[in-house]
Amino acid sequence: MWTPRVTANSPRISIGLGRQLGPWLGVAPFFVFAALFLVLPTGLLLVGAFQNSDGHFTLQNIANLARADIIKSFWLSIKISAASAIGGAIIGFALAYAAINGGLPKWIRPTLMTFSGVASNFAGVPLAFSFIATLGRLGLVTVFLNNIFGFNIYSAGFNLLDFWGLTLTYLYFQIPLMVLILTPAIDGLKKEWREASATLGSSTWQHWRYITLPVLWPSLAGSTLLLFANAFGAVATAFALTNSSLNIVPILLFAQIRGDVLHDPNLGYALALGMVLITGLSNVLYIMLRARGERWQK
Amino acid sequence: MTKKIVSWIAFLFGALYFLLPLIATFEFSLRLKRNEYSFEAYRIVFADSTFQAAFLYSLVLAFVTIVIGILIVVPTAYWVQLRLPKLRPIVEFITLLPLVIPAIIIVFGYIRMYNTSSILPLTQTSIGTDTLLSLGYVALALPYMYRAVETGLRTIDVATLTEASESLGAGWVTTMWKVILPNIKSAILSGAFLTFATVIGEFTFASLLNRPTFGPYLQLIGAKRAYEPAALAVITFLITWACMGLIQLAGNTRKIAGDKS
Structure with a gap:
């Protein structure tokens, strides 16, 4: 007052x-x-990346990226990121779809979401330790398969420290990330569509082919790209797992920052530019595709 | 019916893939003593003074990071919501940058920009490097902190609260501290726990800036020992789990508070 x-x-x-x-x-x-x-x-x-050691403009560093060892690094990185992104996308989609629309008990969905929140954050050095304890030479699964079935996965050609091992490890944070970002899109699939297509006599396959996938593909493709960028930039897991024996780009860059292994600081900057271009492009495409996918979620 | 069976198969496969490494890690961490299960690996880890120092160091870093993050993010999100909506796209773009640019690139940039022969040689002294590291963590956590705070601000009527507070004679600092902050406490808490989970075991920044935090410590133990790393992985997993649980708890109190009003 x-x-x-x-x-x-x-x-x-x-x-x-x-x-x-x-x-x-x-x-x-x-x-x-x-x-x-x-x-x-x-x-x-x-x-x-565009300067020589005197600070003058040059394109030489970019041209130097064509060195055989660097090309090999980029190719390996792209393969691992793509494999873990596509695998993560397919399995994550299957899991999220099963939990939301698969007629499973109600408690499964919140459990999956909470767990995904934890697992997508459980990356880095501890994740590498976990997989060594599981699929390393003395890991639980390795020993179990050997003792019970007499099957030695290492004699069969598996190695945790190379391509498939790293991909399998990355899936541990890729799948949950996929579940988290795809859930809103799956929630956007309306029950009425299923009923409408069933009334018109469509089979399950036709419903997927003509309704579910056309609606979901921007979200699916976009999320896969996000997963790709996520794996491409990851350092800690690979470093702790392989101790820099697997020369993916982030590991190479890590070594370069520590001790100029390329013997050319400016080439290091060009390497960084290459990484940013790849992760940046994936993210831009993701954002564009997400905008397209969200049309159905209103 | 087939749909249900396929769903169960997908779910069980997922459960197996996600639970096996956890079980294996736990089992492995108990195997230090021959022919019996024991918590010896955990005892050794907790008794290790390097562990204590590294963990404490990371705790302090995480705390400083959270405080600086709140001080930077809350006023920004508040003013964008209230007076500067035009800035929203730019601010959102900036807060998403740490998700687009890999951490290793950002820290490489720091090393180039703040090296000993630069104008601002932060990496020259250890206190300078610590400052750089925690500011870097603020940057890494920016996407989570900003989104949490922004979501919190959307649920309250910022304009009315501000007017009410100003008509009682409060300046904007008082408004922020005594009116806005208490109202978005649960949002800030969830941002803080996410930041904590990100910072506590971070490896790339700490390792390349040469700071003895928990992340590089983990890596070092992993290269030297057999069973202790598994114990450390279990401990880290429990910390992440606790952070996520606390976030849900913070969210629930908001829901309960919302129901009351």
């Missing part, structure tokens, strides 16, 4: 000024922070 009159005069000026400056002062730290610790460091790094 008494406040408006007493305080009306004095704070007006400061509020007037605060109204103008306040918002900008409030967001200023964010932009300064983003510039200093995200945009500029990455930007300067990428500029370095």
Whole structure:
């Protein structure tokens, strides 16, 4: 009752000024922070890809990326990321679809979601330890298969420290990530569509072919690209698992930052540029496809 | 009927793939003593002073990261919501950058930009490197923190609360601290726990900036020992699990509070 009159005069000026400056002062730290610790460091790094050791402009570093060992690294990285992305997408889709539309008991869905939240965050060094304890030479599954069935997966050509081993390990965070990002899209599939197509006499196969997949494909493709970028940038799991014996791009870059293994700092910047281009492009495509996929979720 | 069978097969296959490594890790961590199961590996880990130091170091880092993250994100999300909606696309784009640019690229950029011969040689001193590391973690956690806070702000009426607070004579700092912050406490908490889960075992930044945190410690033990890494993996998994549980708990209190009003 008494406040408006007493305080009306004095704070007006400061509020007037605060109204103008306040918002900008409030967001200023964010932009300064983003510039200093995200945009500029990455930007300067990428500029370095186009400079020679004297700081002059050159395209030589980009051309040097065509070195056999670097091409091999990129190819291996792309193969592992693609395998774990496609595998993660298919299995994640199957799991999410089964839990949401598969007629399973009600408790399965929230359990799967909570678990996915945990497992998609359980990456890095500890994940590598887990897989060594499971599928390493003395791992539980390896020993079990050998003792019970007399089947030695290592004599059969499996090795946790190469392509399939790393892919299998990456799936542990790729599948849950797929479940998490695909769930809204699957929720967007309306029951009425199923009923409508059934009324018109469609088979299960036709329903999938003409309704479910056409509606879901942007989300499926987009999520697969996100998974691809996610695997492409990962360092810790591969490093702890293979101890840099598997020369994927992030591991090569890691070694380069530590001790200039390429004997050319600027080539390191070009390598970083190559990585950013691949993960950036995947993400841009993901965002575009997601926008398309969300049309059905309203 | 076939649909149900296929669903069960998918579910059981998934459960097997996800539970086996956990069971195997736990079993492996108990195998340190010959011919009997024991918690010896855990005892050794907890008694290791390097472990204690590394874990404590990461705890402090995570705490500092969360505080700085809140100080940067909350005012930004608040003003974008209230007065500067035009900035929303730019701010959202920036907060998503850490998901697009791999962590190894960001830290490589830091090493180039803040090296000993640069204008701001943060990597020259250990306190400088610590600052750089925790600011880097703020950047890594930006997507999670921003989204959590933004979701929280959407559920309250920011404009009315601000007007009410200003008409009582509060400046914007008071409004932020005494009105907005308490109202989005649960959102901030879930952002904080996600940040914690991201930071606590982080390897790439810490290793390349040469800081003895929990992530590089894990890697070092993994290269040297057999059973202790499994015990550490179990411990880390429990920490991640606890963080996710706390996030759900924070979300539930919001729901309960929402039901009351």
